[in-house]
Amino acid sequence: LKGLDDAVVLLAWKADQPMTSEHLHCVLSTDRDLSDEEILRYYAQRWSIECFFRQAKDQLKLDGYRVRGRRAVKRYWILVQLAYVYSMFESNSDFSDGLDLLRKRKxxxxxEFIYRAAKQNIPIDTVKKQLHVA
Incomplete structure (x- = not known):
């Protein structure tokens, strides 16, 4: 790895699973003072954090959002965490299932809004304005 003079690379897999590429995890640590067990423990603790950030970027489409200033960053992450927790709460499941459920509801x-508007003979231009697509 370019720029790394000294590092530890661990290959890890669950004891009850075969050592195949689909079960194998490669863990890199630049802290040579840590034992293999410590490296794997830190990795396990960080993994949920990494998943959170990946899902926030990919599924909430927040990777292109830019904020400046401490207060704006703080508000941004509060909103991200609120969306994440709300999605899980609504589905009583994981984030992805919750987000799918909320998108289906939307x-x-x-x-239903368009159907009711059509039943009431509301002009299409009015409906477009209400939906902010006009």
Missing amino acids: GHSLV
Whole structure:
């Protein structure tokens, strides 16, 4: 690895699983003073944090959002965490399932809104304005 003079690379897998690429984890540590067990323990603790940031970027589409200033960053992460927890709470499951559920609900609400507007003979231009697509 370019720029690393000294590092530890561990290959880890669960004892009850075969050592194949789908079960194998490669862990890199630049702290040579840590034991293998300590490195793996830190990795296990950090993994949920890494998953949180990856999901926030990928599924909430927050990777392109830019904020400046301490207060703005703080508010931004509060909103990200709120969205994350709310998604899990609503589905009583994990974040991905919760986000899928909330997106389906939003879609259903939109269809129902358009259906009711059509039943009431509300002009399409009015509906577009209400949906902010005009």
